[in-house]
Amino acid sequence: MFGTLLDKLQSIFSKSLVIGSIPLLAFLVLHGLVIYHISDAFRARVQWYFGLGTGKTAELTMVLLLGVAVISYVLSTLSVFLREVIEGKHLHFAWLEDALSQRYRERLAVVEENLAAARRFRRNLRSFQEASTNLMGKAYRTGQTTKVCTYQRRPQLTALIDSRAANQDITLAQLEGEVNAIATILGTNSPELDTDPSKNLDADYVALLGLIGYALDKADAEYVRYLTESQFDYAGHDVAPTKMGNISKIAPYYASSRYSMNIDIFWTRLQKVAQADTNFYASLQDAKMQLDFLVSLIWHTLGFTLVWAILLPLLTEAKYLYAIIVVSGPLSLWIWYLIALQNYRAFSDLLRSSVDLYRLDLLKTLRIPLPANAEQERLVWEMLERRVVYDDHSNFLLQSS
Numbered sequence: 001m002f003g004t005l006l007d008k009l010q011s012i013f014s015k016s017l018v019i020g021s022i023p024l025l026a027f028l029v030l031h032g033l034v035i036y037h038i039s040d041a042f043r044a045r046v047q048w049y050f051g052l053g054t055g056k057t058a059e060l061t062m063v064l065l066l067g068v069a070v071i072s073y074v075l076s077t078l079s080v081f082l083r084e085v086i087e088g089k090h091l092h093f094a095w096l097e098d099a100l101s102q103r104y105r106e107r108l109a110v111v112e113e114n115l116a117a118a119r120r121f122r123r124n125l126r127s128f129q130e131a132s133t134n135l136m137g138k139a140y141r142t143g144q145t146t147k148v149c150t151y152q153r154r155p156q157l158t159a160l161i162d163s164r165a166a167n168q169d170i171t172l173a174q175l176e177g178e179v180n181a182i183a184t185i186l187g188t189n190s191p192e193l194d195t196d197p198s199k200n201l202d203a204d205y206v207a208l209l210g211l212i213g214y215a216l217d218k219a220d221a222e223y224v225r226y227l228t229e230s231q232f233d234y235a236g237h238d239v240a241p242t243k244m245g246n247i248s249k250i251a252p253y254y255a256s257s258r259y260s261m262n263i264d265i266f267w268t269r270l271q272k273v274a275q276a277d278t279n280f281y282a283s284l285q286d287a288k289m290q291l292d293f294l295v296s297l298i299w300h301t302l303g304f305t306l307v308w309a310i311l312l313p314l315l316t317e318a319k320y321l322y323a324i325i326v327v328s329g330p331l332s333l334w335i336w337y338l339i340a341l342q343n344y345r346a347f348s349d350l351l352r353s354s355v356d357l358y359r360l361d362l363l364k365t366l367r368i369p370l371p372a373n374a375e376q377e378r379l380v381w382e383m384l385e386r387r388v389v390y391d392d393h394s395n396f397l398l399q400s401s
Contacts, residue, residue, distance in 0.1 A: 017069065017072060017073060017076065018069075019289060019293060020072055020076055020079075020289075020292060020293065020296060021068055021069050021072035022293070023293065023296040023297045023300045024068055024071060024072045024075065024296070024300065025065075025068050026300075027300040027301075027303075027304050028068065030304060031304065031307075032046075034308055034312075034321070034325075037318065037321060038312075038315055038316040038318060038321075075296070076292075079292050079295065079296070082295055082296075082299055083244075083291075083292070083295045086242060086244050086245075086295065086298065086337075086340075087240060087242055087244050087245035087248045088100060088101075088240050088241030088242040088244075088245040089240075089245065091241060096241075097241050100241035100242065101239045101240065101241045104234075104239045104240070104241075104243070104246060105239045108230075108234050108237070108239060111226055111229050111230050111233075111234070112230065114222075114226045115223070115226040115227060115230055118219065118222045118223040118226055119223060121172070121219050121222075122216070122219040122220060122223050124172060125172060125212075125215060125216050125219050126216065128172060128175065128176070128212070129212050129213070129216060132175070132179045132209075132212060133209070135179065135183050136179060136182060136183050136186060136205060136208070136209075139182075139183040139184070139186035139187040140186050140191060140205065142186070142187045143185075143186045143187055143188065143189050143190050143191060144190055144191075144192055145190075146188060146189060146190050147190055147193070148189065148190060148193075149189040149190050149191070149193050149195055149197045149198035149201060150189060150197060151185055151189050151197040151198070151200060151201040151204075152197070153200055153204060154178070154181060154182075154204070156174075156177065156178060156181075157178050157181075157182070157204055157207070157208065160174060160175075160178065160211055161207055161211070164210075164211060164214050169215075169218060170211060170214065170215045170218075172215075175208075175211065175212055175215060178208055178211075179208065179212075182204065182205060182208055185201065186201070186205065189201055191205060231250075232247070232250065232345050232348070232349070233246055233247060233250075233345075234246055234250070235249035235250045235252070235253030235254075236253055236257065238253065243341060244337075244340065244341060244344060247341065247344045247345055247348055248344070248348070250348045250352070251263060251348045251351035251352050251355070252264060254352045254355065255352070255355045255359075258355075259355065259359060259377060259378060259381055260377075260378040260379075260381045260382050261355065261359060261381040262381070262385050262389075263351070263355065265385060265388060265389060266362065266381075266384075269362055269365075269366075270354060270355070270358055270359065270362050271354075272365075273358045273361045273362045273365055274354050274357075274358045276361075277357075277358075280350075280353075280354070280357070283350060284347075284350045284351075284354065287343065287346055287347040287350050288347060290343050290347075291340065291343045291344055291347050294336055294339055294340035294343055295340060297336045298333060298336045298337060298340065301329060301332050301333050301336060302329075302333060304325075304329065305325060305326070305329030305330065305333070308322075308325050309322070309325060309326050309329070312325070363380065364399075366384075367398045367399045367400075368380065368384070368396070368397075368398065368399070369397055369398075369399055383396060
């Protein structure tokens with residue numbers, strides 16, 4: 001009987017609602033466990049409940065699950081508002097918003113400075129790699145004609161090789177010094193003789209080329225790291241009071257800066273077009289569902305922690321239970337928030353991908369001729385925005401069906 005009731009519950013409610021009910025159900029159980037620990041009357045009621053027999057217990061369980069589903073549905077109507085609170089959109093005080101945003105403005109300035117420095121260093125290193133290869137290659141060919149080699153390994157080069165083994169940074173100045181030294185040595189010593197000094201010289205020449213490649217790889221990785229942070233954590237210079245708020249601005253900023261498309265206006269229409277690609281749209285829905293799940297976890301954890309941090313000292317002397325809650329509650333909040341940020345980045349990336357992939361299909365659906373180039377496309381989206389939002393009556397051509 002209980003299995004049949006569960007099947008009916010699954011058929012009545014959607015997947016998103018069932019999954020969204022899990023945090024509520026989990027924290028109701030946690031609340032119950034705390035009350036069970038401190039209340040004799042509640043323990044008696046629980047024992048009475050489990051003593052009713054299998055049939056009655058299953059029926060009451062189904063009623064409780066239906067109640068949880070209804071409460072979860074009501075709370076789901078607040079999900080956008082609750083997420084926006086975490087994004088810092090309902091602070092109501094400009095001074096508080098500015099104060100919270102300041103750290104992200106400062107971090108953005110640091111990221112942009114580091115990104116510019118990484119870009120310059122990578123460009124200089126690429127030029128240095130080309131020049132060094134030519135310089136040492138020319139010296140190598142000159143040294144081949146000497147038929148003599150008295151090379152002794154340089155401790156400075158050995159130190160750089162050790163730095164690479166330890167995954168440490170190597171500066172351009174260090175590389176320049178070794179390149180000049182090895183080029184000078186190669187010009188007067190042959191690296192192709194069947195002697196130990198000659199073999200060591202050839203090996204160090206190859207190792208130095210590898211060190212330059214290693215430094216360039218490190219420079220590329222650093223550049224990509226700062227570029228990724230600037231693209232996935234900030235929407236230009238429009239800075240929000242929270243990190244989640246900054247991530248929430250990225251997809252609209254991307255659509256506007258790349259295509260002059262206002263995603264807040266056209267998202268519902270774009271979503272209709274994206275639904276034709278069932279696999280992509282399922283991924284988009286799953287990402288949104290995971291984000292809502294984590295936002296729900298954050299608020300339930302906050303509520304549970306605050307309620308029992310206040311009530312426990314008033315109701316009982318269970319010091320160990322109080323300590324567990326006041327320690328694990330904030331820690332869990334921080335963990336949920338970090339996971340939510342990662343999921344929001346993934347969801348934001350899917351939103352940007354939907355703009356890239358389906359914006360032209362939306363134009364086709366609206367029977368608007370496809371633009372001939374990127375700048376024409378910007379004009380099309382700007383014109384559509386004016387007509388849809390501002391009731392602009394400028395005329396434009398429509399394709400016949």
